[in-house]
Amino acid sequence: MNEPTERGPGDGGTPPGGPLPPPPYGAPAAVAPPPPAVDPVPEGEPYHLLARTARNRWWRPVVGSLFILGVGAVFVLGLGMVLGIVAAFSGVDMTDPEALFTEMPLLTLVTTALGLALTLPLVLFAVRFVQRRPAGSASSVAGRLRWGWMALCAAVALGAMLVSWGVSLTYSLLSGQGLGEFEVDWAGWGAFLPAAAVIVVLIPFQAAAEEYVFRGWLMQAFGAFMRTPWPGALVSSLVFMSLHGYRDWGMAWVFLFGLCLAYVTIRTGGLEAAIGLHVVHNVGGFLLAAAAGETASPLDQGSVSWEIMLGPGVELLIFLAVVLPLAKRRNVATRS
Incomplete structure (x- = not known):
């Protein structure tokens, strides 16, 4: 018959030398890690x-949305008040709705673009401190902004925009309208360079901020409640459209633009493609207006004819036709 052997603490037996003494009186109990x-x-x-x-x-997307909307409105309204005060002291006729666009175009552009751009850090703050997830998850499934992929998408967008300008110009010439929107009276370098500097510095942040709000935060907020992306894509595109001043066909164009940006975001797993297209589209349009000395004219939105859909529609089609296969060929991650 085998003799029993002494088992160690790992075997469930009594440790050598007898049982362990109890912890000293008053010793703190084990605390779970935070x-x-x-x-x-x-x-x-x-x-x-x-x-x-x-x-x-359920409350985290709601609170985050109210935070972004509330603080963002404070930024936009505050900068608008500053613009109004400066305009009043400068003798601008504030009863004329076009006065700010014609008499203070550069300052109007700065305050508008800066107010919108400031919503970008608000989104990142809400993602990190309200939803308590990595801020980079607002950028892409990779947890960061994929800069190389975004630069490639911007290059595609530039080519698509140039082709769209050619389509619009061709239509204007064939329809007997002359050069149309491309009939530019050169404003001179003295007027163009300061405006171009502001456009190149601020407009990319303004466009990126809109993508983080509409195709980023809003679509992910809907995703917190439902798995299908399309309600979020539709609602975010409708809100995007409502915050622009276009009417008639212009509203249809802005809605279609937003919906296509939502689609490419879903298909490529992040905001990079949408940001690349939005930045190039806005910067190109503002630079063209600045060349004619009408720096703030793209902000003066209103009723537009159906022809506005021609060139930009071609731009969207070319961009999607190139970027989506390119993302697949480059194995751009679409899942976390």
Whole structure:
């Protein structure tokens, strides 16, 4: 018969030398480690579902949306008040709705673009501190902005925009309208260079901020409640359209533009393609207006004819036709 052997603590037996003494009186009890500051995004999910973390609750997207809307409105209205005060002291006739665009175009552009651009850090703050997930998950499924991919998309957008300008110009000539919107009275370098500097510096942030709000935050906020991306894409495009001043065919164009940006965001797993197209489109339009000495004219939106859809429509079609296969060929990640 085998003799029993002494078992160690790992074997469930009494440790050599007898049982361990109890902890000294008053010793602190074991404390569970605090929860992580942020939750990791769920693995294997598309971009619009990245807000479905362990901390996801119904109120987080709501509170985050109210925060972005409220503080963003304060920024925009505050800068608008500054513009109004400066205009009043400068003797601008504020009863004329066109006065700011014609008499103070550069300052109008600066305050408008800056007010919109400031919503970008608000989105990142809400993602990090309201939804408690990595701020980079607002950019893409990779958890960051994929700069190389965005630069490539911007290059495609530039080519598509130049082709669209050619289409618009050709239509204007064939329809007997002359050069149309391309009939530019050169404003001179003294007027163009300051405006171009402002456009190149501020407009990319303004366009990127709109993408983070509409194709980023809003689509992921809907994704926190439902798995299909299309309600978020439709609602974000409608809100995007409503915040522009266009009417008639212009409204249809802005809605279609927003919907295409939502589609390419879903298909490429991030905001890079949408930002690239939006930045190039806006910068090109503002530079063309600045060359004619009408720096703020793109902000003076209103009723437009159906012809406005021709060139930009071609721009969208070319961009999607090139970028989507390119993303597949380059194995751009579409899931976390």
